[in-house]
Amino acid sequence: MSFVSGRLLPDGESRCDKCSHHSRCLSLGLEGEAKYAFDSMLERSRQLKRGEDLAYEEGRFTSLYVVQTGSLKQVVSQVGARDQVTHFYLPGDLVGLDGIGDGRCGGKIIALESTFVCELPFSKLESLLQNSCALRSRLFHSMGTELRNDRRMMCLLSGHTADQRLASFLLEFSERFKLRGYSPTCFNLSMSRADIGSYLGLAIETVSRVLGRFQKQELIMLKGRQVTLLTLTGLCHVVEDSLGRHSGF
Amino acid sequence: MSFVSGRLLPDGESRCDKCSHHSRCLSLGLEGEAKYAFDSMLERSRQLKRGEDLAYEEGRFTSLYVVQTGSLKQVVSQVGARDQVTHFYLPGDLVGLDGIGDGRCGGKIIALESTFVCELPFSKLESLLQNSCALRSRLFHSMGTELRNDRRMMCLLSGHTADQRLASFLLEFSERFKLRGYSPTCFNLSMSRADIGSYLGLAIETVSRVLGRFQKQELIMLKGRQVTLLTLTGLCHVVEDSLGRHSGF
DNA sequence: CGAGCCATTGAGACCGGTCAAGTTGGGTGG
DNA sequence: CCACCCAACTTGACCGGTCTCAATGGCTCG
Numbered sequence A, B: 001m002s003f004v005s006g007r008l009l010p011d012g013e014s015r016c017d018k019c020s021h022h023s024r025c026l027s028l029g030l031e032g033e034a035k036y037a038f039d040s041m042l043e044r045s046r047q048l049k050r051g052e053d054l055a056y057e058e059g060r061f062t063s064l065y066v067v068q069t070g071s072l073k074q075v076v077s078q079v080g081a082r083d084q085v086t087h088f089y090l091p092g093d094l095v096g097l098d099g100i101g102d103g104r105c106g107g108k109i110i111a112l113e114s115t116f117v118c119e120l121p122f123s124k125l126e127s128l129l130q131n132s133c134a135l136r137s138r139l140f141h142s143m144g145t146e147l148r149n150d151r152r153m154m155c156l157l158s159g160h161t162a163d164q165r166l167a168s169f170l171l172e173f174s175e176r177f178k179l180r181g182y183s184p185t186c187f188n189l190s191m192s193r194a195d196i197g198s199y200l201g202l203a204i205e206t207v208s209r210v211l212g213r214f215q216k217q218e219l220i221m222l223k224g225r226q227v228t229l230l231t232l233t234g235l236c237h238v239v240e241d242s243l244g245r246h247s248g249f
Numbered sequence C: 001c002g003a004g005c006c007a008t009t010g011a012g013a014c015c016g017g018t019c020a021a022g023t024t025g026g027g028t029g030g
Numbered sequence D: 001c002c003a004c005c006c007a008a009c010t011t012g013a014c015c016g017g018t019c020t021c022a023a024t025g026g027c028t029c030g
Helices: A032-041 A122-131 A133-159 A162-179 A193-200 A204-216 A232-240 B032-041 B122-131 B133-159 B162-179 B193-200 B204-216 B232-240
Strands: A046-048 A063-069 A072-078 A081-089 A108-111 A115-121 A186-188 A220-223 A226-229 B046-048 B063-069 B072-078 B081-089 B108-111 B115-121 B186-188 B220-223 B226-229
Touching: A032 A122, A032 A133, A063 A122, A072 B133, A081 A193, A081 B133, A115 A122, A122 A133, A122 B133, A133 A162, A133 B072, A133 B081, A133 B122, A133 B133, A133 B193, A162 A186, A162 A193, A162 A204, A162 A226, A162 A232, A193 A204, A193 B133, A204 A220, B032 B122, B032 B133, B063 B122, B081 B193, B115 B122, B122 B133, B133 B162, B162 B186, B162 B193, B162 B204, B162 B226, B162 B232, B193 B204, B204 B220
Parallel strands: none
Antiparallel strands: A046 A115, A063 A115, A072 A081, A072 A108, A186 A226, A220 A226, B046 B115, B063 B115, B072 B081, B072 B108, B186 B226, B220 B226
């Protein structure tokens, strides 16, 4: 049963029902009218090759995206400093939340590997929000969560050692993969060491050295970008134990 | 003309019209019905003494607040690290945006001086959002802006020297005071050096030293917590020029 | 096979943290 | 009004973590 763009499928299913990341998407929990309205607002999904970015016009973001497969990074350019990675996006994540409101662009979004995203223009989102309480609530929820994640990241960046940052980074991805039904202890990091360093505020050499040390300490196993976490509690201890800078003791 | 809680004033004015920070509040741009509905949802405003915090129940935030006068800080507590200041709030700022969605608490909100806030319970906000497109849009706008600010902060924390962080901090407050109609070059910092250090990821001694150096360099003048910025462009140069860590040059 | 990118490893320098005094200033009580 | 106190701030000396620079190894791709 093929579907015409923006129309319901004959059997009453929406395109979203067929999406593998339905459970993490904004559309979760939408029912009846709202669900079909949401579905019909979606643009055809886009594919990005490694290194390609989500096009945006003159520093303006005009759409929200949901990652279907693959992964992306957000890169913020600033005067007087090198570009900086501020976020990694995995399947099911919402990209572009920080453009909501005035469409100003938080930074380039670049695919780390071959990636599919699903596009939802802000303009159409507006009208959906008017009618669907569930969607509003999910969107606010997502933004609130992102704000809290940013807080956590700010804390990590300002008062923690390189060891703590990397342990925390690994645990973050462990958790995120777990939420997506993948192994929480063995996964592939699609970003380079340079990306990790930029994200964590560390020099690339430090990233390499600390990961090497973790391996010697049998906390993890490394094979290129493939990581195996040998002891989650061990990594937690690294984050919590050695109290790091500003610890006050 | 006194007013009964939650009722319109006889002359058709809302309480918000009388608020000195109307122009920066969520209620800006609301008209007619929406404005009065908004007004009627407000709890009586609360006063906090220096050091008092906005009460929240068991780690949950249940209201949004607008600062009327005074200032506050957000403090995040974490295991294995000392408390950390993540935000400063000035008159007109919205407090509690990161609790929107699931009401989880981002951190304690503590008054830095005698402070008045205006309370708007999330539960009531919900129903307002249902009907007012303008309010929805303003709220999303505020959250998007906050997300972008957090990005900026993350960049500042991860790739910049102490000098850059402090110069940037001073310029941030300059800008914020300017937006509120105060002097952008001469203002009072209501927070302690320790708060500044925590916010910027620096030791208190470093804050003191760098500020002292800025004074020697005639970039600023200090008298306790009173700061005068002598050259905004000079401070900008500090942020942009000395390319700091990770600059790659 | 060489070019180029990415990652690793080592040596040295420096920024900023820690520890320890010393100073200032506001508040309290005699 | 002064003596005292305590918190906040400043200043100095030292040390350590992390950055920088540089060289090397491994992988992919033309």
